[in-house]
Amino acid sequence: MIPTPHIESKNKNEIAKTVLMPGDPLRAKFIADTFLTDVKQFNSVRNVLGYTGTYKGRRISVMASGMGMPSIGIYSYELYKFYDVENIIRIGSCGAYTPHVKLYDVILAKDVWSESSYAKVQGGYECDVIEGSPELNESLMKYANDLGIPMHIERIHSSDVFYRENFEEYKEIYEKHGCVAVEMEAFALFHNAKVLKKKASCLLTVSDNLATQQVTTSEERQNAFTNMMKIALEMAE
Numbered sequence: 001m002i003p004t005p006h007i008e009s010k011n012k013n014e015i016a017k018t019v020l021m022p023g024d025p026l027r028a029k030f031i032a033d034t035f036l037t038d039v040k041q042f043n044s045v046r047n048v049l050g051y052t053g054t055y056k057g058r059r060i061s062v063m064a065s066g067m068g069m070p071s072i073g074i075y076s077y078e079l080y081k082f083y084d085v086e087n088i089i090r091i092g093s094c095g096a097y098t099p100h101v102k103l104y105d106v107i108l109a110k111d112v113w114s115e116s117s118y119a120k121v122q123g124g125y126e127c128d129v130i131e132g133s134p135e136l137n138e139s140l141m142k143y144a145n146d147l148g149i150p151m152h153i154e155r156i157h158s159s160d161v162f163y164r165e166n167f168e169e170y171k172e173i174y175e176k177h178g179c180v181a182v183e184m185e186a187f188a189l190f191h192n193a194k195v196l197k198k199k200a201s202c203l204l205t206v207s208d209n210l211a212t213q214q215v216t217t218s219e220e221r222q223n224a225f226t227n228m229m230k231i232a233l234e235m236a237e
């Protein structure tokens with residue numbers, strides 16, 4: 001069933017087997033403009049930009065997910081199910097829940113905890129913790145090590161809510177569930193990978209710290225997270 005309601009490419013071969021997936025469409029464009037050669041754009045529906053190109057002579061795609069689990073739920077499902085994509089690596093920003101995780105640090109999500117109903121509604125799963133692909137994670141750890149980029153390998157929190165009425169709730173989520181940072185998509189991505197027998201990982205860069213109240217600018221969020229991008233780009237075929 002291609003094209004899909006949200007991806008306009010009429011040819012599966014236009015999309016590589018491995019797709020990097022930032023939330024922000026302009027981060028997808030930045031990656032294509034900065035790191036890829038022989039770039040072809042395969043999607044612009046709703047301005048959710050998708051590109052395929054080569055990195056160090058190897059093929060890879062990058063496409064935005066939009067924000068939140070419903071959005072990445074749609075795009076990752078269509079890529080896996082209808083475009084035969086095998087691996088999706090989310091590359092996102094996150095808010096740290098503890099002072100020992102600093103601004104710009106890179107986190108690899110070992111697994112993700114969420115109070116979201118996504119897995120239950122999508123496939124009847126009652127779980128609240130889902131693992132990233134051990135195989136992809138092992139490769140990402142090796143590439144980070146080769147590049148000399150330190151990574152925290154930890155549990156993260158996927159939240160449906162960016163602005164909580166009770167800001168202090170993050171402390172309980174950190175203490176009770178062991179999540180060191182919050183973002184808004186990995187749980188749905190990992191669930192889709194599980195039900196469709198595909199692979200997913202999530203790399204994050206810390207854009208703000210809820211404990212110390214430090215923040216980065218929106219321009220930095222768009223352009224400055226290059227360490228995470230370089231690690232993920234090594235996954236090109």
Ligand SMILES: O=P(O)(O)O[C@H]1O[C@H](CO)[C@@H](O)[C@H]1O
Binds near residue numbers: 183184
């Ligand atoms: O920077 P991205 O990948 O969009 O990720 C984070 O930023 C957004 C919130 O500002 C949410 O999508 C959250 O998951």
Ligand SMILES: O=c1cc[nH]c(=O)[nH]1
Binds near residue numbers: 093094184
């Ligand atoms: O989802 C997110 C992303 C960055 N910072 C947050 O506080 N939440």
